[in-house]
Amino acid sequence: MMTMLYVRGRRFLQRVMTRPRIDLPLALGLLLLLLVGLITLYSAGDGGFSLVGGQAMRFALGGVLLLLVSRIPPSVLRSWTPWLYAGSTALLVVVALLGEGRGADRWLNLGVMRFQPSELLKLTVPMMVAWYLHPRQLPPRWKDIAAVGLLIAVPALLIARQPDLGTALLVIAGGVFALFLSGMAWWRMGLMLAGLVGMIPVAWHFLHQYQRDRVLTLLNPESDPLGNGWHIIQSQIAVGSGGLFGKGWQHSSQSRLDFLPEHTTDFIFAVFSEEFGLLGVAALIALYAFIIGRCLWIAMEARETYSRLLAGAIGMSFFVYVFVNGGMIAGMLPVVGVPLPLISYGGTSAVSLLTGFGVLMSIHAHRKMHD
């Protein structure tokens, strides 16, 4: 038994090493993005290699995972999906029961490294939604929509009460995009959207005070000179003073003089904007758009519903990262802990994002083998 596993494992690794199945345009786009990330981080981290080194390690780990996952055929992933979903949701429950962490109980200490189970859900929730929808009659009716809603809501609520609104938002986005791509009728979406808008006052009631404060602060940043209002103002000064061409690499005075909080993590986009200006921002956003577009292209090429929905949902959630983080540093959206994907330092998000792209690579590689 053991030897068989060992032999199979070795064969699997050999195949990963010798014949990686990757989509070249997507891989190049990602590589470029990682490079931009490391360059920005070097500047934002005041020219130290310790941050950049750590981040490069994460990228390397993520790259290995990407290659490994890319060898798992979508059909296998599909058969694993319910177990992966159930397992990751169970981990969330474990965290809720005995978690430890900074203010928010989101981490599970694995001895060597601290591990955030909610990261897994960013992948397993769209997987589960795609798995649920793939054998069913599409476009989905209310019954299936309700079931999908439940599959999304359970882990999302568990994450939201950690409290980690940013990750909850990304998890919801992944599931909802899969539903959208499955062809859910526009009028149904309109109706649900209207319902959600109607729920806003109720949701407001359930928000933590600090979360409400963040929304209110956005409307009037001057009201909170010690907390988030300060962050919003300083971040906008950084962005605005960058101008069209930027102040140049390593010339972000806002970050250098410690006016920008968390300038290597959630607010790194502000440093980037200050140093590279509007042209840099437009180029970076174009790069993100290219990656998202390529993901959707891969999704369209897939010949089977599960792969299509999953690939499309992963690609589209990437947009949510960029939009929420960019909107936050430009003072358009409240301060929510969503990193700029593959550029913000730290967290497990870089690893989980790259793993997600591994799934896309696998779907690309199997585009003509499944029907």
Place this chain on the structure above:
Amino acid sequence: MRSRRSIKDNRDESAMFRRRALAGFLLILLGLCGLVGRFFFLQVVHHQEFVTRSQNNRVKPRALPPARGLIYDRNGVVLAENVPAFRLEVVPEQVKHMSAMLARLSRIVPLSQDDLDAFKKQVKQSRRFESIPLKLRLTEDEIDRFAVNRWRFPGVDVVPYLTRRYPLGGLFAHVVGYVGRIDAEDLKRLDPVRYQGTSHVGRSGLERSYEDLLHGTPGYELIEVNADGRTQRVLETHPPTPGKNLYLSIDVRLQKAAEKAFDGRAGAAVAIDPRNGQVLAMVSVPTFDPNLFVNGISQADYDALINDPAKPLFNRALRGVYPPGSTVKPLLGLGGLVEGFRKPQDTVLSTGVFYLPGHKRGYRDDQRGGVGTVDLVQAIEMSVNTYFYKLAMDMGIDRLSQWMGQFGFGRPTGIDLIGESPGVLPSRAWKAEHSRQPWYPGETVIAGIGQGYWAVTPIQLAHAIATLAGHGVPYAPRLVMATQDGQGAPRRPLPNPPSGPPLIHNTADWDTINQGMEMVIYGAKGTGRALAAGFPYLIAGKSGTAERYSRTTNAYNTDKSAAYLASRHRAWFVAYAPADHPQIAVAAILEAGAWGAQDAGPIVRKILDAWLAAHGGVIPGAGRISAAAAAVPGIPQTSMAPVTTQAAGAVGVAR
């Protein structure tokens, strides 16, 4: 149509997906264009404005922590104050190599392992640009040495702050409690904005339960900084709002007298004003110096406190549970009257042993051979067990625990401190929860004299006696009487309405019990008759001597030495005064006392003396004893007066 639609059509789905993916991508492009538009707005349209702001950006806000509210006794004696001190603070972001810096710094200013641990914990929990306290209470010598070397330590600063001091030391350690340095656990629950710049938080006692009022609201100042981030000048100040001052209802003089009365022997005493639930004194002996905890207690001091067999950190008044013994007898007697099981004149024959019908085990009186026929007043005066064994049997455990529960036993009293023990009120429900055995009748019998499962805290007993003294109107005990917005501002009283409906409707019932408790002090055979001498107002009291272990035989103990008895007994005494117009109710326990009246009684008397002295010896609304005694035939002037001639009715008329 329906059957055709139920077959999955992959080509159809694929086409639909294509349309959706395109629509989705268009929406995403739209969103990204919107984002770029916003950046265009900031970076091109408003570019000049932001450039100016960025160039002038030398201004940072700095939190100004509020001064913590002060705590006073009822007469304005300071119990907790703020004194200026200096501490070292570090901004982690401005330190290149933290551990190397700390090593260099410790050669100039000694840093203990505790300091370093707390600091490292807080660094992990805070944002890197926030200033974190490293060492509190710097000595002048340390400040000087650091000032000379300051240029070597960018990001490290000496910062003035206010630290907490408890001028009366241990006297209020179990009431006011203490503040402690904010640690990792605190950071999880505290509002980071409200506690920015604050280093201490209430840890125990009132400091903890009134944290919200005491803390206040931080202000901020706008400071101009140079390129290193050091402060150049202050541009604007928005002062913080200090926390509210608290006025306790405790009188320091009573508190001192109570603590002194224990003379270091372990125990606790609580005095409550029965008219409003205000706590007048609350001591737990032995105690500790709360100042040790404020800036981090050293391991040696902490070990000494933890390993002390007398457990000075243990708040006996709040958490110590003891069998109440005979002190519950007046309350039970009142239940017998109110619920109609007894009339004042009903008598019981005490033969020395009480047997349940058909049972072999005897339940004993204190005196061998008994005291003969007694009514309720005499039963209270001489603490006759047989009377209450019988009353408990007649009431039954359910009515007994229901009645006693109304006096607050078996649940927290609701005093404004955290961590109160609920104690145990014997009942079927309680036993069912804690044992698989059914309720036995014998357990009802001993519940009647405050033994068996009974467990009460001194606070609970004081609360119950205060409720009795206040003619059955219950008030949750309160330590904080009023708040104040700042020095010189008017005191705002905190309301404390009755916590339940009145328990007594017929004044005659109360009068009977009161008479019994007066006879404890003034009767010829009263167990507390030694306490009467020299107090100008009527005292009503009751002793209680609870056994720590149950007896193994029916034989009477022959060893009467005080040391032996003290090792087996807990001595209680409860009292209120003036009996005709109760204004103070006291409960005191001595953990190792031989007899309630003889050992705990004098403690109560000393508290009453201090209370009287605090009032200048005159209590408005109450009759002096010489006049009262003359008017009340129930109070014998000599110890020779025969007890049996006193008719309960006569006293009732005289009231």
